[in-house]
Amino acid sequence: MRAASWFQPHPPYAARGEGCWVVDIDGRRLLDCANNFFSLIHGHAFGPVLDAVREAMTKGTAFGMPTESEILLAEALAARSPRMEQTRFCNSGTEAVLAAVKGARALTGRHRIAKFEGCYHGAYDWVEVSLDPAPANWDDENGNPASVRCNAGTPDSVLRETVVLPYDDPQRCADILRREGRSLAAVIVDPHASRAGTVPMTKETATVVQAACRRDGIMLIADEVISFRLSFEGASPLFGLEPDLVTTAKIIGGGLPIGAVSGPADRMSVFDHSTGKPKVSMGGTFSANPLSMAAGLASLAHYCQSAVDRMNGLGDRLRQEVRNGFAKAGVAATVTGMGSLFRLHLGPDEVTGYRSAFANAEKAKLTRRIHLAMLNESILLTPNCSGALSTPMTGAEVLSIADKLVHVVERELSARQGVAG
Structure with missing residues (x-):
């Protein structure tokens, strides 16, 4: 379970x-009201999704080849947001975030990342740092959010490579990013983070993050695995964010397993394997399987x-x-x-x-x-x-x-x- x-x-x-x-x-x-942890935007057994999956199943459930269905779903995402020009699919939000972080590291040549305290971005060591700190351990010796391990066995090196930001203190956030910015490959942000209270990030904090990324060449990763539902274009435009990479999952799969990394062509080129070994390899046996693609396309069409x-x-x-x-x-x-x-x-x-x-x-x-x-x-x-x-x-x-x-x-x-x- x-x-x-x-x-x-x-x-x-x-x-x-x-x-x-x-x-x-x-x-x-x-x-x-749980809806499989917010993934079922149309509830259970939604007719158009069931019809799309039934039709897809008659043609086969998975192939070691690309299918037109993944192009159609990628085009549907691109039609919703200009920041999602290209998309690569995987099987969960965790996988999408993992790939985006690896992509940011390859694009910048840096290793460290920054994330916001208490925010959940999936089961990847670096983004799990300070997921659930308590008052006894949540500040470092300088009064800033500490890098606290979530799981037993997380290496100390992971803590050193993860900078933790305050969700609701734009000035302190700005100070930390000014000090650490040139060492960072990425800042990952969910501007309406469920685990951080399900409150919208202030526009002041969003502005601080966007400015720091532009100033120091940091890749901005928008985790919209949950918050993509907030508008037709997703969450980022609501907060004035212009991410380099966007991760989605949940409602874009129509109730089937899915994850996706999207972004402008120049950012997504980090995953391009068409001319040889890519900077970052992104695969998966069931990634972009036609059942998830069909379900996702039907789900988005009706949202x-x-x-x-x-x-x-x-x-x-x-x-x-x-x-x-x-x-x-x-x-x-x-x-x-x-x-x-x-x-x-x-x-x-x-x-x-x-x-x-x-x-x-x-x-x-x-x-x-x-x-x-x-x-x-x-x-x-x-x-x-x-x-x-x-x-x-x-x-x-x-x-x-x-x-x-x-x-x-x-x-x-x-x-x-x-x-x-």
């Missing part, structure tokens, strides 16, 4: 999915501008309904997010990044209780009480999510206060 889908006492096992609903093996219908606008409007409504409900009930909690993404935070303080979103042991325990209580209300969130909307949802589902979340949080907070009293 995947670590991300496990929670105590035991998770429900899925039997089938129907639009924005999933049915577990006990027959319960759950309104699915048009009007669908994006509708989803973002529903997300705005959900967050406002929850905030209004908390305010009316006098509940010390809030919900963050942008577009069709949202996340619950407990406490009265404003959430601006990883540190202000950090849950101590008491908050983490209460969040787990709320997650299970929402499951008992037939709503499936991710274990940290975040979620995403899908296109089958309507205003009725949004109101149901908001009403139940406010009710559950109010009840659980009252129960905790009663015990404490």
Whole structure:
């Protein structure tokens, strides 16, 4: 079982999915706001995706040859954003980020990278640095974010090669980048990072990052594995970012395994093997398989501008309904997010990044209780009480999510206060 889908006492096992609903093996219908960790923009068993995959399957599932399907999906991405002129496909967001970091190193001749504290970019040693630091270890001797290992066994050399930036402190971010910039191959950024609080990066911080990359010849990698859904063109234009490389996955695969690295032709040339050994080799037995390509093309075709606008409007409504409900009930909690993404935070303080979103042991325990209580209300969130909307949802589902979340949080907070009293 995947670590991300496990929670105590035991998770429900899925039997089938129907639009924005999933049915577990006990027959319960759950309104699915997890959507396989935000990858199912059209929910479960979306007809156009199923039709596209069925047709593709009749022709074969995988080949040791290129197919037209990968060209069509790459063209669909290029049509959405001029920064995605060329694309190479792989099988996950982790693989996409790994390839982008290797590409940046080859393009610059440098080895070190910078990332933001608390941000998740997949299971690659360098980008896992300072994924989950705690107050006891998150600052170095100079008061800057420390490079903290996430997994046992990560070499010290990886920590030395990874610079950690503050998500919500543009001045300190600028100071660190000015000091370290000429040693960096890349800065990787998700401007709406789920693990860092699901809050939009400030335009001040985005401007600092873009300016440093231009000044010091650093490759800017935009990790849009989750945040690509925020607009028709992706997340970067919303924040004034002009990345050298863009990594995507999740919704561009229509529910099948996928990852992609995109960028202008001059940047993507680092992977070009047409005239001999490339600077960076990028392959994979099932990369660009026709089933994922067909599913992804159908998914993107139906995530048009009007669908994006509708989803973002529903997300705005959900967050406002929850905030209004908390305010009316006098509940010390809030919900963050942008577009069709949202996340619950407990406490009265404003959430601006990883540190202000950090849950101590008491908050983490209460969040787990709320997650299970929402499951008992037939709503499936991710274990940290975040979620995403899908296109089958309507205003009725949004109101149901908001009403139940406010009710559950109010009840659980009252129960905790009663015990404490």
